Amino acid sequence: MPDVFADLVGQDEAVVVLRRAADSAAALLRASAAPVTRVAGPAAGAASGDSYDELDALAEEFDVEPAAGPTGVTAEPGGPAEAGGPGAGMTHAWIFTGPPGSGRSVAARAFAAALQCRHGTGCGECPGCHTTLAGTHADVRLVVPEGLSIGVGEMRALVLRAASTPSGGRWQVVIISDADRLTEAAGNALLKAIEEPPPRTVFLLCAPSTHPDDVSVTIRSRCRIVALRQPPAGAVADVLVRRDGIAPDVAEWAAAAAQGHVGRARRLARDPEARQRRDAVLAVPRRLTGVGAAFDAASALIEAAEAEAAASVAEIDEAERAALQTALGAGGTGRGAAGAMRGAAGQLKDLEKRQKSRATRAQRDALDRALVDLAGFYRDALASALRAPVAPVHSDTAAMAEAGARKWDADGALRRLEAVLECRAAIEANVKPRIAVEAMMLSLWKG
Ligand SMILES: [Zn+2]
Numbered sequence: 001m002p003d004v005f006a007d008l009v010g011q012d013e014a015v016v017v018l019r020r021a022a023d024s025a026a027a028l029l030r031a032s033a034a035p036v037t038r039v040a041g042p043a044a045g046a047a048s049g050d051s052y053d054e055l056d057a058l059a060e061e062f063d064v065e066p067a068a069g070p071t072g073v074t075a076e077p078g079g080p081a082e083a084g085g086p087g088a089g090m091t092h093a094w095i096f097t098g099p100p101g102s103g104r105s106v107a108a109r110a111f112a113a114a115l116q117c118r119h120g121t122g123c124g125e126c127p128g129c130h131t132t133l134a135g136t137h138a139d140v141r142l143v144v145p146e147g148l149s150i151g152v153g154e155m156r157a158l159v160l161r162a163a164s165t166p167s168g169g170r171w172q173v174v175i176i177s178d179a180d181r182l183t184e185a186a187g188n189a190l191l192k193a194i195e196e197p198p199p200r201t202v203f204l205l206c207a208p209s210t211h212p213d214d215v216s217v218t219i220r221s222r223c224r225i226v227a228l229r230q231p232p233a234g235a236v237a238d239v240l241v242r243r244d245g246i247a248p249d250v251a252e253w254a255a256a257a258a259q260g261h262v263g264r265a266r267r268l269a270r271d272p273e274a275r276q277r278r279d280a281v282l283a284v285p286r287r288l289t290g291v292g293a294a295f296d297a298a299s300a301l302i303e304a305a306e307a308e309a310a311a312s313v314a315e316i317d318e319a320e321r322a323a324l325q326t327a328l329g330a331g332g333t334g335r336g337a338a339g340a341m342r343g344a345a346g347q348l349k350d351l352e353k354r355q356k357s358r359a360t361r362a363q364r365d366a367l368d369r370a371l372v373d374l375a376g377f378y379r380d381a382l383a384s385a386l387r388a389p390v391a392p393v394h395s396d397t398a399a400m401a402e403a404g405a406r407k408w409d410a411d412g413a414l415r416r417l418e419a420v421l422e423c424r425a426a427i428e429a430n431v432k433p434r435i436a437v438e439a440m441m442l443s444l445w446k447g
Pocket of ligand 1: 116117118119122125128129130
């Protein structure tokens with residue numbers, strides 16, 4: 001039976017670090033189990049079920065001194081965590097970095113499962129592992145920003161709840177899946193919690209990099225960093241075959257076309273619509289025959305991203321609206337009705353704001369995927385012009401990329417690749433997508 005780290009594709013070094021940390025965390029629990037039960041008395045023991053009994057037994061078995069200190073885990077040099085004691089290898093704040101699709105949140109969730117695992121290993125079979133991976137563990141909170149940023153209100157509420165005693169007797173784990181989208185105020189609220197961590201709370205942050213644009217220097221200085229790499233296409237293809245039962249030739253093509261993005265590779269292999277959208281994007285280069293065609297191509301790309309985004313959020317938007325209407329309809333009469341109406345209008349406004357923000361994010365993500373595909377095409381053209389001995393990203397448009405290479409030379413291919421990358425950067429820097437894409441299409445046409 002594969003354990004919780006099995007889906008971390010091509011990340012052997014990170015897995016070694018995380019296994020060691022989970023091991024240390026389990027040792028810490030064993031070390032602190034004895035004093036916790038004795039000091040807290042029978043009430044706490046009853047509340048936490050049999051887990052303390054088990055930990056007690058383990059502590060006796062290993063003859064561990066209850067010397068982990070009041071905080072249990074600490075990253076301070078010279079503290080118990082660094083002294084080779086039961087806490088070595090574990091700390092209360094982590095940052096998982098890596099390119100999109102490398103599995104940052106998969107790694108964070110696997111680590112969370114290992115922390116909640118009854119055996120302390122991430123066995124993949126016990127209730128702690130299962131519920132964490134399924135997203136239903138009471139002591140694991142996953143923050144997925146739906147809009148463009150994570151606000152301070154959301155973060156404060158989260159930090160407050162994270163400070164409570166873990167109901168399962170192990171750890172309170174908070175996973176923040178896009179820590180680079182924290183607002184400054186939210187970052188400060190988080191920093192405060194990381195600086196004075198509750199004894200059993202672990203923060204797992206995911207971000208593209210530890211660049212100050214992504215994670216503030218002060219937060220970074222308090223965290224241990226786990227750097228994931230872009231998984232090789234071969235490893236991605238393997239997992240598609242093994243886990244998703246996809247035919248090897250399709251898996252190989254999808255893994256290369258997705259450029260190391262595991263989730264994207266799976267979608268391409270399974271979803272005909274995703275393949276059609278990619279085909280449409282890769283048809284752009286040969287359609288750029290003039291100024292008018294360049295503007296047409298820009299419109300088509302923007303509209304395709306909007307349609308894809310609208311489809312992806314429609315279902316959840318509708319469900320949220322229905323849920324809110326039901327909740328509001330439940331209390332509409334009586335003396336409190338006027339106040340309730342005012343509250344209702346506010347809630348509706350909040351919901352609309354949230355949904356709009358989520359739609360914008362979905363559009364940007366869809367557009368970015370298209371731009372990454374397009375960049376792959378010009379990268380293939382550049383590789384072909386340079387006769388570089390590397391496999392093409394898009395094997396199905398390799399002939400077209402070669403034709404482009406003959407026409408443009410390496411310089412022209414490089415300029416076009418740069419135009420695509422500049423467009424991505426501009427949109428990330430909040431340039432209006434349509435303007436950035438039109439400028440890019442003109443550069444792709446003129447070269
Ligand atoms: Zn387990």
